[in-house]
Amino acid sequence: DAKTTQPPSMDCAEGRAANLPCNHSTISGNEYVYWYRQIHSQGPQYIIHGLKNNETNEMASLIITEDRKSSTLILPHATLRDTAVYYCIALNYNQGGKLIFGQGTELSVKP
């Protein structure tokens, strides 16, 4: 299983871009990088995923390095409602698509 490492916490000013890093140096060639977030006492919310190319949707952008050893989730204009724990996950399909959640990054968006 590819393990991911993330900083335990980050702060971001409201309206600014939030850049959340993730290291996954042992990721295999067919493992996608997924990002979820979890607001306190709620179920995780899917944000975005990618394999090799950069991806963008209505919530965020995902930048994956060419060697696939790290990635960055970008929230372009953070709001107070983006305060949550963000999880970077390498999807393991050897066990039916089990999501391996680490500790995540606690993002605090401040006014």
Added chain:
Amino acid sequence: DGGITQSPKYLFRKEGQNVTLSCEQNLNHDAMYWYRQDPGQGLRLIYYSQIVNDFQKGDIAEGYSVSREKKESFPLTVTSAQKNPTAFYLCASKGPGSRYTDTQYFGPGTRLTVL
């Protein structure tokens, strides 16, 4: 509305009692999952089911049991054999698609407290 529902949101039980947590989805998803989350921790997989009438143990299946008699439903029973059952329980489902691009969607969770 389409989605995943879990009930109840909060559940209290006495030690030694079995308790069943409900998970229902109307997304027509084939695969369903149960995770456990302890305070300040990530999620850990308890059981998962990829089709009706079939399920597999995850990383921490001891003290839990499941059934998958219908596509829409995947109930989890926390038995008295589970040594530390107090936790936040999350159910997820995943739809059909490419093997490497399926996305799991989560329910709101059930917080179980054993007194």
